[in-house]
Amino acid sequence: MLEKALVGSKKYWALVFFLAAVFLVGFFFFLKQLKYGLGITGMSRDVSWGFYVAQFTYLVGVAASAVMVVLPYYLHNYKEYGKLTIFGEFLAIGAVTMCLLFIVVDIGQTHRLFNVLLHPTPHSMLFYDMIVLNGYLLLNLICGWTALHAVYKGTKYPDWVKPFIYLSIPWAFSIHTVTAFLYAGLPGRHFWLTAVMAPRFLASAFCSGPALLLILIYIVKAFTRFDPGEKAIRALAKTITYALLANLFLFGCELFTAFYSGIPSHQISLKYLFAGLYGHMKLVPWMWASYALMLTAAVLLVIPQTRNNLGLLPFLCLLVVIGTWIDKGMGLIVGGFVPNPLEHITEYMPTFPEVMISIGIYAAGFLIITVLYKMAISVMESRGLI
Amino acid sequence: MVIDTRVCKKHEPCEECIKACHHAHNVPLIPNKKHEIKWIWKEEFEHAFPDTAHEYLDEYLHDREFIVLCNHCEHPPCVRVCPTQATFKREDGIVMMDMHRCIGCRFCMAACPYGSRSFNWEDPRPYIKNPNPRYPTRMKGVVEKCTFCTERLAEGKLPACVEACKHGAIMVGDLADPHSEINKVLREHFTLRRKVHLGTGPSVFYII
Numbered sequence: 001m002l003e004k005a006l007v008g009s010k011k012y013w014a015l016v017f018f019l020a021a022v023f024l025v026g027f028f029f030f031l032k033q034l035k036y037g038l039g040i041t042g043m044s045r046d047v048s049w050g051f052y053v054a055q056f057t058y059l060v061g062v063a064a065s066a067v068m069v070v071l072p073y074y075l076h077n078y079k080e081y082g083k084l085t086i087f088g089e090f091l092a093i094g095a096v097t098m099c100l101l102f103i104v105v106d107i108g109q110t111h112r113l114f115n116v117l118l119h120p121t122p123h124s125m126l127f128y129d130m131i132v133l134n135g136y137l138l139l140n141l142i143c144g145w146t147a148l149h150a151v152y153k154g155t156k157y158p159d160w161v162k163p164f165i166y167l168s169i170p171w172a173f174s175i176h177t178v179t180a181f182l183y184a185g186l187p188g189r190h191f192w193l194t195a196v197m198a199p200r201f202l203a204s205a206f207c208s209g210p211a212l213l214l215i216l217i218y219i220v221k222a223f224t225r226f227d228p229g230e231k232a233i234r235a236l237a238k239t240i241t242y243a244l245l246a247n248l249f250l251f252g253c254e255l256f257t258a259f260y261s262g263i264p265s266h267q268i269s270l271k272y273l274f275a276g277l278y279g280h281m282k283l284v285p286w287m288w289a290s291y292a293l294m295l296t297a298a299v300l301l302v303i304p305q306t307r308n309n310l311g312l313l314p315f316l317c318l319l320v321v322i323g324t325w326i327d328k329g330m331g332l333i334v335g336g337f338v339p340n341p342l343e344h345i346t347e348y349m350p351t352f353p354e355v356m357i358s359i360g361i362y363a364a365g366f367l368i369i370t371v372l373y374k375m376a377i378s379v380m381e382s383r384g385l386i
Numbered sequence: 387m388v389i390d391t392r393v394c395k396k397h398e399p400c401e402e403c404i405k406a407c408h409h410a411h412n413v414p415l416i417p418n419k420k421h422e423i424k425w426i427w428k429e430e431f432e433h434a435f436p437d438t439a440h441e442y443l444d445e446y447l448h449d450r451e452f453i454v455l456c457n458h459c460e461h462p463p464c465v466r467v468c469p470t471q472a473t474f475k476r477e478d479g480i481v482m483m484d485m486h487r488c489i490g491c492r493f494c495m496a497a498c499p500y501g502s503r504s505f506n507w508e509d510p511r512p513y514i515k516n517p518n519p520r521y522p523t524r525m526k527g528v529v530e531k532c533t534f535c536t537e538r539l540a541e542g543k544l545p546a547c548v549e550a551c552k553h554g555a556i557m558v559g560d561l562a563d564p565h566s567e568i569n570k571v572l573r574e575h576f577t578l579r580r581k582v583h584l585g586t587g588p589s590v591f592y593i594i
Contacts, residue, residue, distance in 0.1 A: 037526035038490070039507030044420030048495040048505060108490015108505065108527025115470040115489050126469035126493055187463050187584040188499025265437070341501040342433040342454075346420065 001145075001152050004378035005371045011223065012374055019367040026360010029353045030105055038108055041354040046346035047337040049106070051354050054333040055361070056102035058208070058325055060179045061201060063095035063136060065209020067172035068239050070143075074165050080232040083380070084217070086151075087228075089144035090372035091213055092172075096137040098365035105357055125181045132175045139168040144372075152379045176201045183336060191269035191336045194257075200250040206243035208324035210236050211317035216369070218314045224377050225386045230310065237313055241301040244320055248298055251291075269335045272345075282347045283334060286326050293323030387458075387534075387548075388571050390593040393555035395450045403453060404428070406550030407532070412523045414513030423504040425532040426455040426547055434592075435580060452592065453556075455547075456481060456502040456532035457580060460587025464494035464503065473529075479561070479589060480534045490527040499584050503531045561589060 008016075033040045043050040069088035072078035107113055121127050142164050150157040180198035183189070214236055220226050258266040271277060273287045297319035300306040307313070339345050350358070380386045394400065407413070407426045416422055432439035434452040458481045464473050465481060472487035473494055495503045509526045517523065521537065524530055535545035543549065548556045559568025577591040 037506065037508040039418075039421050039526075043507070045422050045495075045504055045507075046420075046501070048492045106491070108492070108529075109488065109525075110527075112470075112487070112489040115472070115487055119470045119472075119487065121469050121471050124467050124469040124493070126467070126491065130469075182493070183496075186467070186497045186499075187586060188581065189496065336496070341499050342429055343436045344433060 001149060001375060001379065004382075005375045008374055008378075012370075015370055016367065019363045019370060022363035023360050023367060026357050026363060029356040030360065032353060033105070033357060034110065038106075040351065042349050042351045044346050044348065046340040046344065047334055047348040049333050049337070050348055051329075051350040051358055052102045052106040054329045055358055056099050056106070057179055057201075057333065058329040059095045059099045059102065059365075060133070060176055061205030061324075061328065062209040062212055063092045063099065063140075064172045064176040064202070064205045065213070066092035066140065067169055068206050068210050068243075069213070069236070070165070070172070071169050072235070075169065078235070080229060080235060083226070083385075084213075084228045084232050084236070086144055086148050086376050087217060087220075087373065088213055089140045089147070090376065091209075091216065091369060092140045093137065093144060093372060094365040094369035095209075096133055096140070096175075097368055098361050099133055100137070101361045101364060102358075105361065125178060125185065128178045129175075129182060132171065132178050136168070136171055136175050139164055139171055143168055148376055148379055151383055151385065154383060173202065176205050183332075188341050189336045190265045194254060196250050196253055200247060200254075203243050203246035203250055204324050204328060207240045207247055207320050208328075210240050210243070211320040211324075214240070214317045215314055215321065216373070220373060220377065224381075226377055226380065227386065233310060233313065234308060237301065237307050237316075240317065240320060241298070241307060244294065244298050244301060247324070248294060268339060268343075272338045273331050273335045277339065277345055280338075280345050280347050282349060283331060286330050290323050290326035290331065293319045294327070297323060387589060388557045388559075388568060388575075388577065388591045388593060389453055390555045390557075391450055391452055392593060393553050394453065395446075397553050397555075398451060400553070401428075402550045402552065403547035403556060406546045409516065410518055410535070410538075410546040411521050411533075412510075412514050412517055413530075414510035415515065416508075416510070416513045421507040423506065423510060423530065425504075425530070426453060428452065429454050435578060437581060437583065438578065447594065453547075454500070454502070454580070455590065456534075457500055457586065457588030457590045458532075458534055460589065461585060463497040463499065463586060467493040467497040469493065476536075480536055480539075482533055482536060483530060485522075485524055485528045485530060488528040490529065492529060494529055499581050499586065500588070503529050505529050 041050060066088040069081045069084050073081040073085045104110060104113065116130055143161060146161045147157050177198045180201040183192035184194060184197035186192060214233065217228055258270055273283050276284050297316050300316050334348050338347065404426050411425060413423050413425055428451040431443065431447050431450060431452060434454050458479060462475055462481045465475050469491060470487050470489055472484045473481065475481050490505065492505055495505060506524055506526045506528055511523050514523060538545060545558060548558055557568060557571060559566045561568060572591060575593045577593050579588045579591055582588065
């Protein structure tokens, strides 16, 4: 089946080589980081997690969101998602791979990474995160691959894979729940110390992931004969809408608790993010942009005329992806560290090498997605399905 | 540990404990504040006790410097989150670090509500002016913090900060022993601990 990814048009190869080249540039900067240390990044004693951990968090959401196509198709037999499911699962494979790479580059002593396996520690949330993320990667490889292989052979997927498919559904929820628990269980980090952290993570995941999936599908549709069908696109747009509304609602709940209770420690990080603290306001324009984008998208997605406008939809999805990305990929992690436990303020912005390493990882992830999508398209073409 | 901040106040700007600790443990002096390593340092009241400070605080307290360090918590969140048990609580209550096992994930730094942990963002060795050959230096990419001088306790000595304080402002003892000197001091003085409401059970007490 993999041979399908080894033959392709010039455009396909151009994309493959471009992504590989970007990955290599990122890798070059990673070698520099290995030599100098994590001091090459913008992180500090006070803001000890930054861009890498934030991208990791965002991408766990993207990975988990595959369940938004898997669940209706396999659990409710929603046939419209038949063609879309494999693409959701393959997006998850790319996203989880990126997550794992972001962890690798964030570790101070990279070669000691396997100490986590050597000294398994069940009271650490990272232990469970390792299990659920690697397990989810494996589940999606099994489910996605066998489903496509069945198409390749012109048969139905084998029965033995069914338990894995059913398992992958709660497992998807677990990866983002455990990721939220990394933050939500820490005393003294009031911004993260909230019971709605996991639900909010899931809500933002289930709008950002399917939005990214739809954008990718539109791109695939523009270059190949593949078409998931209008019904499938419209159904997914509804999922995005409801999840986005849930995400905004849960953020509203956070605002209410913080500001109606009037407890300063619950408000201070929110104030830093949206208004700045004592003149420190690097993230303020980002946060307002994020919520402006999400609110605009929410309004336009709720209105049926704009949501069902298939020409406009990819742009609405773009608003959702960018809005949620700033919220989780910029604000959420840094917000938890400002002010620090002693109420000093140190601001954070990623440095050039840090951004290059991150872009390199994104390139690697999208390279995997490109190859997997190419394979899926070619298999479907060879069977005359598209 | 009990710190008598009244004694510290009398001898400001004394820094003997900080100097002794940082020299004994090869703590580098890094000029870039973002990459700073510190095991024991000074803070103002509103930063050491942010939830106790208020705007009507008397000047005497407001201007006082407070020595802060790892609290060697009874229920240390750093130990709870460490994925490799590189940081662990000893039977005597000291929260220890194994810098050879630490993978540098910095989960402990996010978990510590006292900001007591430092990460080696770069190679610390060029910043150690006068290295102490009896204590190891660290490499880049690991977390470190106050170890309550376990290496000195093993030799029957007092922690470096306690020994360095000529004015006797820092006392250590066994909290678990109700007849210990430290428990007597605690019974006789009004003391504060940092952020007790978080349930971490900090073992450093401040006489105000």
